Amino acid sequence: MRKVFLFMDTIINKVDAKGRVSLPSDYRAIVKDLESEIVCYRSLSLPCIEGCLEETLDKLATDIEDSTDFFSETQDNLTNLIFGDAKRFTFDSTGRIMLSEKLLKHADITDTAVFVGKGRKFQIWNPENWEKEEQRIRQEVLKNRPVLKKQKESE
Amino acid sequence: MRKVFLFMDTIINKVDAKGRVSLPSDYRAIVKDLESEIVCYRSLSLPCIEGCLEETLDKLATDIEDSTDFFSETQDNLTNLIFGDAKRFTFDSTGRIMLSEKLLKHADITDTAVFVGKGRKFQIWNPENWEKEEQRIRQEVLKNRPVLKKQKESE
DNA sequence: TTGAATCCCATAAAATACCATGTTATACCA
DNA sequence: TGGTATAACATGGTATTTTATGGGATTCAA
Numbered sequence: 001m002r003k004v005f006l007f008m009d010t011i012i013n014k015v016d017a018k019g020r021v022s023l024p025s026d027y028r029a030i031v032k033d034l035e036s037e038i039v040c041y042r043s044l045s046l047p048c049i050e051g052c053l054e055e056t057l058d059k060l061a062t063d064i065e066d067s068t069d070f071f072s073e074t075q076d077n078l079t080n081l082i083f084g085d086a087k088r089f090t091f092d093s094t095g096r097i098m099l100s101e102k103l104l105k106h107a108d109i110t111d112t113a114v115f116v117g118k119g120r121k122f123q124i125w126n127p128e129n130w131e132k133e134e135q136r137i138r139q140e141v142l143k144n145r146p147v148l149k150k151q152k153e154s155e
Numbered sequence: 156m157r158k159v160f161l162f163m164d165t166i167i168n169k170v171d172a173k174g175r176v177s178l179p180s181d182y183r184a185i186v187k188d189l190e191s192e193i194v195c196y197r198s199l200s201l202p203c204i205e206g207c208l209e210e211t212l213d214k215l216a217t218d219i220e221d222s223t224d225f226f227s228e229t230q231d232n233l234t235n236l237i238f239g240d241a242k243r244f245t246f247d248s249t250g251r252i253m254l255s256e257k258l259l260k261h262a263d264i265t266d267t268a269v270f271v272g273k274g275r276k277f278q279i280w281n282p283e284n285w286e287k288e289e290q291r292i293r294q295e296v297l298k299n300r301p302v303l304k305k306q307k308e309s310e
Numbered sequence: 311t312t313g314a315a316t317c318c319c320a321t322a323a324a325a326t327a328c329c330a331t332g333t334t335a336t337a338c339c340a
Numbered sequence: 341t342g343g344t345a346t347a348a349c350a351t352g353g354t355a356t357t358t359t360a361t362g363g364g365a366t367t368c369a370a
Binding site: 036039057060070078079081082083 | 215233295
């Protein structure tokens with residue numbers, strides 16, 4: 001069942017007054033291919049929306065089920081935050097999803113959204129915020145370059 | 156038999172004078188899809204109602220049957236409480252269930268209820284109480300960041 | 311027969327599907 | 341390779357359906 005799929009690229013799309021955005025066509029192809037659905041939620045650490053396939057979250061739910069017993073409170077907090085925030089977003093015949101007010105507000109998105117591929121996941125950003133974030137990440141990576149190299153060599 | 160189903164999102168619905176509440180449509184779709192039923196009971200640790208599919212409780216019962224040593228005596232007692240408390244809630248043609256006085260009282264719900272998805276389970280809260288609980292959880296999770304990270308990576 | 315539970319109908323609002331158009335990307339052919 | 345035909349896509353607008361919710365009628369049991 002493990003099929004190859006990767007959310008990639010960076011795509012800028014308009015958000016209309018109703019909160020509708022075209023899901024990048026590549027993403028749509030993945031959803032159809034795997035017969036899954038898109039699920040989005042507020043990033044826990046960043047001002048952006050995070051998305052993935054429903055089957056990815058389902059796998060997480062199964063892992064939690066299997067690793068803890070029914071009454072365990074260990075993972076209770078986590079499941080509340082993740083599943084309580086996540087929502088299924090199906091796209092219409094023209095390929096658009098309708099983002100909720102809550103998500104748009106969290107990411108400070110008004111009329112334009114940037115889809116950023118992250119492999120098994122993707123993010124949706126306010127364009128200006130993403131630009132800054134990308135800069136930040138690039139610098140971060142450059143700083144840690146030696147460490148990264150050293151780690152790889154030591155393997 | 157493992158089909159994908161996830162109780163997600165946070166939905167606020169009115170509770171009328173008769174104690175009727177609309178079950179979120181996504182939840183109804185799951186029930187129909189799996190040809191199961193909704194079961195609710197008082198949370199053992201929190202002032203909220205907890206719900207799941209009847210087949211989820213059935214699975215729990217089977218697990219207990221099959222592996223006596225896995226479940227401690229304490230947990231056996233807990234299951235007694237759950238099964239003693241749990242009740243099936245079917246929804247009418249307009250999609251509403253009728254919560255009992257006992258459950259509403261336990262969760263301190265009067266005219267508004269919040270459904271919070273938890274994956275295989277969900278909770279029903281008094282709005283104000285849920286707001287506080289969500290705050291508490293967010294702080295808790297941020298403190299235990301490493302645990303969260305580990306969990307998220309497993310996606 | 312009274313109170314409670316269930317069912318059915320009505321309505322407003324919100325979500326979803328559908329249609330039309332300009333634009334961009336892709337395929338095809340000379 | 342260059343140019344044109346074709347298909348795919350993003351996006352604005354509109355129509356249709358679904359959903360939540362109030363109210364009333366009917367049924368059932370104590």
